[in-house]
Amino acid sequence: MDSSGHYVLAKHAVITFCLEGFPQDKDGITNTRVEFFNHQNVLGNASLNKTINGYELVLQGIYGVQGEIASERVSVRLEPGKPGRGISQP
Numbered sequence: 678m679d680s681s682g683h684y685v686l687a688k689h690a691v692i693t694f695c696l697e698g699f700p701q702d703k704d705g706i707t708n709t710r711v712e713f714f715n716h717q718n719v720l721g722n723a724s725l726n727k728t729i730n731g732y733e734l735v736l737q738g739i740y741g742v743q744g745e746i747a748s749e750r751v752s753v754r755l756e757p758g759k760p761g762r763g764i765s766q767p
Contacts, residue, residue, distance in 0.1 A: 689759045694723075698749030700730045711736070711744035718742040725751065 679685050699707040718741035726733045731749035736742060 689757070691756045691758060691760045693754040693756070694725070694734055695752045695754070696732075696734065696746055696748035697751070698731065700747055700749060708733075708747040709745065711742060711746065713738060713741055713743055715741045725753070 699709065701707055719739045720736055720742070721739040722735075722737040724735045724737075726735060728747065731747065732751045734746045734748070734751070736744050736746075
């Protein structure tokens with residue numbers, strides 16, 4: 678905390694999840710749900726869970742986006758620093 682009692686964010690990082698291979702059910706539908714996407718999108722938590730068919734990325738929103746995305750493969754990239762504007766490409 679600084680002298681005025683505010684938290685100081687000293688260690689910024691950008692985390693990128695790369696999801697590949699989206700499993701489909703017998704009707705060709707993927708197990709993905711993303712909803713409430715808006716202009717701000719504040720996450721309370723993002724977790725990656727191992728499943729029988731691969732992985733599930735769970736986005737728990739506080740304000741805006743939330744959902745689950747199932748994939749067969751996942752990689753995670755961590756880069757020190759603050760995020761830039763827009764979406765970065767791997």
